[in-house]
Each structure stands twice: as structure tokens, then as C-alpha cells.
Amino acid sequence: MSSTVAAPSKTAPAGGAKGQPSGDNRYKMLEATMKRHQYAADSLIEVLHTAQELFGFLEVDLLLHVAHSLRVPPSRVYGVATFYHFFSLKPKGDHTVVICMGTACYVKGASQVVAAIEALGGIKAGETTPDGRVSLMTARCIGACGIAPAVVLDGNITGKQTAGAVVDHVKGWLGNGS
């Protein structure tokens, strides 16, 4: 199966950065993961985790590549990738703000934080600002209930947040670079 390393070049759109045959190291790393799992069909979720880690999101071509390598129907790969919330088929913004909407965070006012960021960025939860700077997401529960409401700013969990503090933080991101 190693001959499929650069397979996506067949389906990649013209100029698609991810379709570069063999030039992209990330494909080698993805290949190594699949090899470690012996290209077993049941390693699909593990492989998609690695793919998303490497590429940031799961482009359709990438899904086709995985389907091809693991010898599973593309429909199943697409089905799995869209079933689980963790997998994203759209690119994320430069910065991400994840607001926990678990029960503890909910009763401590997390929805006000969401509303404030939605208003600030002019986006809904799950969307990215048009300039691609900030993605706003909500989480089911990140298990940081003891310090609710919790907000994950670019991967760092911060606790006991207020709408104002998060707005200030995100404003910094939006201002930066625009």
C-alpha cells in the first residue's frame, strides 16, 4: 500500500497545497500512523485524529486518501468524519476560542460569554470570522467544572471567566494583524 503515499494528487484541486506529491512531509507522517495500525479498517478514527492534527482540518481529498489507504468505502470515512464533533471538515481560524457549555458552566453564565463573542465577531458558535482570524466554538464539557465557567483560548484552559475578560482577549486577536 505504500504506493498510495501521494495518491491525493489525482483528486487534489489545482494549486491545492495538500496535493503536492511527496513534497509534503505531513503525508509521510500520516502514512507512518496508518502503517503502525497495519492499514486496519478499524483504525479509521485513530488515523483521522492524526490527519486532523497534521493538517488542521479534514479536506475531502484527505478523506479520500485515507479511504483509499485503509481500503474502506469513502462513504464510511465521510460518515465517520461527520458523525464525530471533534472532526472538522472546514479550516479553523488563526485563533480559536472554545467556550465550555457544560452544565456547571451553563449555570455560571457561559451563554452570556458565547453571546458576547458572537456579537463581537459577528459570527455564530461554530463559525470563523470572515477574515479567518478567530473561530468560536462551544464544547459539551471539558471537565473543568470546578472552575466554571471555563474557556479554552488557543488550547489553554482558563477558568472563572467573564464575558468582559474573554471579549478583551479576543479583541486583541482581532486587532492584531488587521
Add this chain to the structure above:
Amino acid sequence: MDLNDLLEIAEKENASAKPIRLRCCTAAGCLSQQGDAVKNALQQAVADADMSDRVEIVGVGCMGLCSAGPLVKIDPDGALFEQVQPEQCASIIASLNGGGPAEASVGSDDIPFFSKQHPIVLENSGRINPERIESYIAAGGYQALFHSLREMAPTDVVEEISKSGLRGRGGAGFPTGLKWATVAKMKAERKYIVCNADEGDPGAFMDRSVLESDPHRVLEGMAIAAYAVGATQGFVYVRGEYPLAISRLKTAIQQARRMGLLGTQIFESPFDFRVDLRIGAGAFVCGEETALLRSIEGQRGTPRPRPPFPAQSGLWGYPTLINNVETFANIAPIVSKGSEWFSAIGTEKSKGTKVFALAGKITNTGLIEVPMGTPLRTIVEEMGGGVPNGQVKAVQTGGPSGGCIPAAHLDTPVDYESLAKLGSIMGSGGMIVMDQSDNMVGVAKFFMEFCMDESCGKCVPCRAGTAQIHKILTKVTDGRATSADLENLRSLCEMVKSASLCGLGQSAPNPVLSTLRYYPDEYQACIDGGAAAEASA
């Protein structure tokens, strides 16, 4: 590796301990409050004061009181510092040298939050370094596994667990021994052990904390279970949302493998056991056992009808034992101390202890472990310290599958049966306290939105039912509902409850039904308010 080697490791570890130990919490709750910076600052301060010959800084797991984090505890004198800031660290170290009192807020472990606990699952949490297997072995770890493999027959182990009266800690409370016996009885060329660490209930973080604080305890429990039922391969299915738990489990598995405590011929017995991790990808329904199994097989996590139960036909069609993290964490102590010791704790039908995650409108948030049968009031008012500037209105247990218990029932003992009688469930252990400012219809709607989103879509009652219930609840909160809508709501809930395929749908209406039962006035007020608004318009 045999018992002597274990004891030798333990002895060496204890001998290398320095006279003064500062334990810093490095579980997710404290880490997100600069716990890491505090640990580094303490280390720096010790080096600066040239005291590293007698003072050591140890990163440990969760000490429980998340609301006061980051926590630092000093051995042997037992001083506890709360909300430690990195800049206070130098003064803490100086105080050890007689340099005056430390400039940090001093806590006490003589408060009910700590003194009323009965730690079994959490006994090592906050004491040992979760990233060192030696630290676990020094606390007596892996001796229960040795004892099982070398001195007990598999049937004896099953018998011991059955006699202990341990029930599944994932929420449903199925007798663990019975489940083990079923898998043990199956004749198959292969069997599997699965640890369910897909803690999806919002508001619950017990499993995360156990995995972050004492991962070897879970692995040891799984290995004992594997020996008892005749399995050779195990999987831990962890939520993708718990990166720290995943990394500590990975470390723990590697360490155990290197020491020969996992792998082939463990403790020079013919027993082989291998554990692999599977990372979830964010689907609440995967906490349901048949959905979890499909997810391990790399498929969409949709449940299937039972029977056959996973114990008969699970992973790839082979008999599979699935238990929750906390259940596995109870195994080693039961094997070492005996079933009688365990069954003496708790109530007649609910044995042992239960870990609860206290959160919401409560002074002391964090993790507690109490004997089954402890009154809710003790947990919420004494240990939790009650609601700051307010009164308890309700306690929500069991997450989206549970219900709201009103303040009037606070004297209920916490066990499987009593909570079920109140229309809630024990669940995995999330306990969210709500006060007068929380609107119960809003809470019901919040949970229904959760279930609607998380419904996998396989069976119609759940897929369509949760959406319809949510629609009616929205009508209620918008003030557009009529009394007929409430009737519809009730019957729809009953339908979804009885007709859904899996636990998600069957329990999804619980938050609505329990709030309808205890807070009908709030629903009525929405309707009357809506009607009044219309009349005046």
C-alpha cells in the same frame, strides 16, 4: 518481576523521598489556574535557597478542592496552601527555614469537605506522582495484581468481586460481579476488556481526575479483570477532550509494559495482557456501551439493540467486559482488603463509596468521595459549604440523563435506589447545585438541546422526539405555549422514554419530567406570563 521486586522498588522509592515534600496539584483544574507556574516557582525557590538536599517538589494528582486551586500541601506537617500564586512561592520555601509565615492563604484539611470523605478510589489522588510508576508501587500498587495472579484462581477473583457487592459506577449500577461472571463463563477464543472513560455527562469530571491522578490504579483493575474473565487484550476508550488524561495514560501504559506489569507472562505467570488506548472524537452517545464498541471498531458510534449483550458478543463479535473507570479503580482495594471490608461500607444495596463532582452554585467545588447512603444535605451543605449568598434550589444529578432534586428532598441518602425514586439517577457522579436564580424550564431546555444534538439519529423516537420536545420547551420559554402543549410535552416524554433504542433516548426526558414534577409552577408561570403578555398587547 515478582513480589520481592515490587517491594524493593517501593522501598527504594520511599528511601529516596526527602524529609520535606511539597505536593503540588497538577491535575487539569489547578493547571488551568497556573498550577504549573507555581510548581516551577517552588522548584526555583528551593534551588535558590539551597535546600534541595532536604526539600522536594512533587507534582501530584487532584487534591479535590478545585475552587481553591492551585493547591500546595506540605509533608509531613500537613500545612495546606490555597490559591497559591507563583510570586508567593519564595516565601513558602522561606517559611520552611523558619523565615516567618508564608505569604499565601492557608487552608485547612480539617473542614468537612475533607474530613467527611472516605477515599478508596481517590486514596492515591493528590498523594502520588501520576507520572511515575514507582510512586504508585510505593503506595502498594500492583500488589493486588500479584496476589490475584499467583494466589487466586480466576473464579476466586470473580467470586470476591461478586461478594463485595460492587455495582457499576458508570451510572446504571449493574452488579459488577455478575457481569464478570457472564464474560468468564463464555467460551471463546478471544475476549476483551474495555474501560469506558468516555465521560460525556456535562458537569462530571471524576473519571478525568482519576485518570490524571492515578492512572495505574485503573490499569491494575483492568489487568485483574482480564485475569478473572480470561481476556488478553484491553482498550481504554478516553474522551478526546481530556488531553492530559490521555498523555498520563500513555505514560502509564509504557511504564507498566517496561516493568513487565503489562504484556506477556506478567509476574512470571502464564497470563498475558495488553492495553491499548482509543481516543474518542466527541460523541456523547459513545458512552453507551454498544456505541462505544462500534467506535473502537472505527465506525460511527451508533448503538444496537441488546441482547446480545457485549458480555456475550462485543468487540468484533467476541465476549467483552465493559466497566467504567471508577469501577476498575475499586478493584485493586477489594482484592487486597477483601470483599467483607468493602461490603461493610455503604448501604444494604449500594456498597462502597462514590466519587462526586461538585460544581455549580456552591462554595467548595471539586471532587469528593463519600460512602454510599450519605445524605445529599451533608454533601451539599456541609462539605460543599452551601450556596454562596443564597439557598439551594435544586441539585442536578446524572447529567442529561438525570433529574433535578428539589431542596425539599435534600435529606435523601445518596444511593442508586433512592435517587431513582426521586426521578433522577446516580449517573456517573456529576452533581450540579442550582440556586434561586436558575430557571428550571431553562435548565430542562438546556439538557434537551444537548440530547437533541447528541442523538445519533438511528432510532426515530429519539431523533424526532428530542427535537419535538425541544420545540415545545422553546415555545414555553418564549411564552407562546398553552396548557395543551404541556400535556403534549408530558406524553411525548413518556413516548421517547419507552420507545427509544438506547440509554440516551430512554433517559433524555428525565430532566423535563423531573422539573415538571417538582416545579410545575415555573412551567405554568411561563404559560400564564405569555397569555398575560398577549392579553395586554
